[in-house]
Amino acid sequence: MKIKFTFWKLVFLFLMAAGFCATVVRFTRGLGAATNLSDQFPWGIWISFDVLCGVMLAAGGFTLTAAVHILNVKRLHSIVRPTVLTAFLGYLLVCVALMYDLGKPYNIWHPLIMRNPHSVMFEVAWCVMLYTTVLALEFSPIVLERFNLQKPLKVIRGILIPLVICGVILSTLHQSSLGSLYLIIPEKLHPFWYSPLLPVFFFFSAIAVGLAMTIFESSLSAKYFGRQLELPILQELGRWLVVVLSVYAVLRFEDLMDRGVLKLTLQPSYEMYLFWLEVSLGLVLPLILLLQPKVRMSAGGLYLSAVLVVLGFITNRMNVSITGFERSAGTHYFPKWTELAVTGAIIAAGFALFGLAVKYLPIFPAEEPTGEESIEATSGTVLAAPVLRHAGD
Amino acid sequence: MSKALLYDATICIGCKQCEQGCAAENQLPYGDAIAAEEKQSAHKYTAILTRGDKFMRRLCMNCQQPACASVCPVGALEKTALGPVTYDAGKCMGCRYCMVACPFGVPKYEWNKLFPKVRKCTLCSHRVANGRQTACAEICPTGATKFGEREDLINEAQQRIRDNPGKYVNHIFGLSEVGGTSVLLLSGVPFEEFGYSTPDYALPMLTYRVLSKIPEFVPLWGVLLGGVWWITHRREEVAAVEGQRPAVEDHKERKQ
Numbered sequence: 001m002k003i004k005f006t007f008w009k010l011v012f013l014f015l016m017a018a019g020f021c022a023t024v025v026r027f028t029r030g031l032g033a034a035t036n037l038s039d040q041f042p043w044g045i046w047i048s049f050d051v052l053c054g055v056m057l058a059a060g061g062f063t064l065t066a067a068v069h070i071l072n073v074k075r076l077h078s079i080v081r082p083t084v085l086t087a088f089l090g091y092l093l094v095c096v097a098l099m100y101d102l103g104k105p106y107n108i109w110h111p112l113i114m115r116n117p118h119s120v121m122f123e124v125a126w127c128v129m130l131y132t133t134v135l136a137l138e139f140s141p142i143v144l145e146r147f148n149l150q151k152p153l154k155v156i157r158g159i160l161i162p163l164v165i166c167g168v169i170l171s172t173l174h175q176s177s178l179g180s181l182y183l184i185i186p187e188k189l190h191p192f193w194y195s196p197l198l199p200v201f202f203f204f205s206a207i208a209v210g211l212a213m214t215i216f217e218s219s220l221s222a223k224y225f226g227r228q229l230e231l232p233i234l235q236e237l238g239r240w241l242v243v244v245l246s247v248y249a250v251l252r253f254e255d256l257m258d259r260g261v262l263k264l265t266l267q268p269s270y271e272m273y274l275f276w277l278e279v280s281l282g283l284v285l286p287l288i289l290l291l292q293p294k295v296r297m298s299a300g301g302l303y304l305s306a307v308l309v310v311l312g313f314i315t316n317r318m319n320v321s322i323t324g325f326e327r328s329a330g331t332h333y334f335p336k337w338t339e340l341a342v343t344g345a346i347i348a349a350g351f352a353l354f355g356l357a358v359k360y361l362p363i364f365p366a367e368e369p370t371g372e373e374s375i376e377a378t379s380g381t382v383l384a385a386p387v388l389r390h391a392g393d
Numbered sequence: 394m395s396k397a398l399l400y401d402a403t404i405c406i407g408c409k410q411c412e413q414g415c416a417a418e419n420q421l422p423y424g425d426a427i428a429a430e431e432k433q434s435a436h437k438y439t440a441i442l443t444r445g446d447k448f449m450r451r452l453c454m455n456c457q458q459p460a461c462a463s464v465c466p467v468g469a470l471e472k473t474a475l476g477p478v479t480y481d482a483g484k485c486m487g488c489r490y491c492m493v494a495c496p497f498g499v500p501k502y503e504w505n506k507l508f509p510k511v512r513k514c515t516l517c518s519h520r521v522a523n524g525r526q527t528a529c530a531e532i533c534p535t536g537a538t539k540f541g542e543r544e545d546l547i548n549e550a551q552q553r554i555r556d557n558p559g560k561y562v563n564h565i566f567g568l569s570e571v572g573g574t575s576v577l578l579l580s581g582v583p584f585e586e587f588g589y590s591t592p593d594y595a596l597p598m599l600t601y602r603v604l605s606k607i608p609e610f611v612p613l614w615g616v617l618l619g620g621v622w623w624i625t626h627r628r629e630e631v632a633a634v635e636g637q638r639p640a641v642e643d644h645k646e647r648k649q
Contacts (some may be wrong), residue, residue, distance in 0.1 A: 111486075114470070116465055183599045184597070186599065187591060
């Protein structure tokens with residue numbers, strides 16, 4: 001336990017140090033020195049991963065609050081807090097990443113006073129701004145409780161439902177709009193990824209990833225924060241995940257068929273391999289796994305499927321924003337070390353902030369206190385046992 | 394009303410004076426090395442492409458319905474009534490969506506500056522606003538690049554194609570491409586050979602037809618979510634009340 005903790009601390013320190021060096025390069029020598037971006041390839045990994053994937057990975061916030069507060073699925077209540085925390089941190093980190101990517105970050109506030117209602121980016125800017133505020137308010141009871149501030153707590157609880165509804169509306173808008181961003185380039189984006197349905201795909205996959213991330217982080221919390229694994233909750237999320245993934249898969253392939261692109265998916269090409277990587281990781285494998293009751297009911301099976309879904313849709317976002325462009329741009333793009341270092345530091349900061357919040361704030365519902373050793377042992381068995389059971393299958 | 398350029402590749406002799414005039418007008422460096430770069434960049438707003446003895450000019454097309462201006466979140470790029478698509482560096486926050494969106498790959502970026510700007514031809518908007526023609530048209534020794542009213546130039550281009558059968562590809566590039574552009578091109582060889590190929594419809598509608606639904610979508614989605622909340626929680630209240638009723642009635646009965 002102790003050695004492991006130190007190891008992750010070292011990894012964290014290394015990532016932060018590399019991120020710091022990259023930050024210095026970015027803000028003293030500009031985008032040209034800090035990135036492999038070019039006139040042919042104006043958007044790189046900071047947009048693809050840090051913004052597109054970042055917003056997608058934080059989608060658990062609106063998915064879970066909608067399930068618990070709107071659909072009234074009470075069983076999921078105990079995991080709302082860690083999910084809202086993840087979403088809030090996610091959006092804050094997206095804003096940090098934007099400060100790196102924007103050529104003139106000091107003008108980031110301009111959409112507040114300069115409007116262009118024809119611009120998807122303008123709409124995304126407003127939605128992200130407002131939704132981060134909503135998340136801050138949804139998160140605030142945790143802080144208010146910690147300091148026992150009853151009055152503001154009462155106010156927030158009083159407006160919770162309208163707040164959740166606003167959050168769901170804003171999320172629906174910008175999760176889908178991140179796909180709409182690419183609607184304007186029918187000639188530049190490869191037909192595997194350009195579709196009039198891009199906003200619909202982005203929205204549905206955000207829900208799928210929201211559910212998968214919730215399973216993922218609940219499993220990790222069980223392992224590293226000594227939480228009881230709430231298996232029945234994850235099983236329910238797993239069932240929802242099957243439904244959302246299936247709907248997405250049907251829609252995705254119907255769309256490919258309608259646009260006459262289906263046959264292209266069988267002709268070997270650079271894009272074909274990455275298309276199938278995306279589809280196998282995000283749809284085929286997790287659906288095969290989750291449709292088997294034995295896997296769907298086991299902690300290990302759920303964890304594995306969730307990780308696959310997350311990886312699959314990260315691949316999807318990278319494909320839409322990088323792979324799909326390379327042919328029309330006439331060049332390949334691979335991020336520079338500085339781009340990777342900033343992204344790495346942002347991910348590391350996300351994990352560290354989550355850990356700190358869990359340590360100092362009432363994120364998880366109160367449990368009977370137990371010794372560290374025994375928690376590690378129990379959660380370790382909870383996680384490991386199903387995996388071992390299946391190893392023999 | 395709106396001004397435009399007509400570039401006739403069959404008259405062009407590839408002297409690149411338009412490049413030079415453009416550089417001088419926009420205070421950009423120019424020399425043999427830059428003349429040899431056959432592409433637009435942050436320091437070269439127009440370029441003459443050479444394929445054997447054929448030439449073609451590349452510059453910002455100053456579209457009638459520009460994708461760049463439609464995607465710019467802060468309105469830094471703007472289509473003016475006079476024709477030019479202008480850029481306001483003071484508004485720009487550097488998101489580079491214009492570069493992604495432009496169907497011609499025109500906007501270029503000052504990658505090596507700490508506070509970079511988007512760079513592109515603006516159809517000499519400062520000159521055009523004062524009733525003058527663009528620097529490239531003024532300097533062109535053969536009249537290959539001609540400045541004028543867009544309507545007049547279209548008529549002239551059609552006339553040239555009619556009067557010289559076989560000389561031109563029977564097409565005015567920019568008449569209807571991406572909804573029409575303020576730079577019109579005539580050529581003796583297919584435009585695709587010089588990398589000119591774009592859809593025949595205006596691009597901004599592709600995003601706007603989704604965006605324009607938002608004002609109607611928000612109240613609809615809000616009412617739907619509110620309604621679902623009401624029903625799911627109402628059920629629970631009813632259940633709670635029904636669960637209590639026997640107890641209440643018991644209490645009443647006892648009282649009586």
